[in-house]
Amino acid sequence: MAILSETTEARIRTEVERYHPHYRTALLPSLKHAQVEIGWLPAEAIARVADLVGVSHAAAAELAQFYSMLHTENHGRVYVEVCVQVPCAVSGAERLLRWLSEELDVPPGETTAEGIRLERTSECFGSCHRAPMCRVNEDYHENLTRDSARELASTIRARLLAENAALQGVGVGHADGRATSGSTSQERTAS
């Protein structure tokens, strides 16, 4: 059962062609494509990317461990991190965490079945002057209020729903590392 969808594998092949003959340069963007689909990088996904790019599994695993934006532990497909360091804390970080927890229906430190993980983080994101704030995967959301937090949660859920629908049945690895298959040919060519 494939760990990556045909869509993601096609994106990786495009990266390899783009960087030919320096195909090793394609490794980082290719790992990112895999992470976008799964939300993190299980060992099987890293190995598959390595095979597609043409490097050793060890080299791909080493790169995945090296870059902090690549996650080799299951973070869910959408990783919501609320900064609770002192500058953010005095601006309502815990209140923001509670709002997001209510809106996303997940306690801090846990992951929903659809793949949304909510975390409080001790890492300052450098947006203290725009607190309270959170990071959603790589995107920052700042000066959050009750209304904008609700809007953000609703956007996250809608986006995830759309992504899940687009990827459904094309061999997608789930947030918990499982893989599925069984698409129609129409779905396979859809994106």
Ligand code: FES
């Ligand atoms: S303390 Fe929260 S962004 Fe700096």
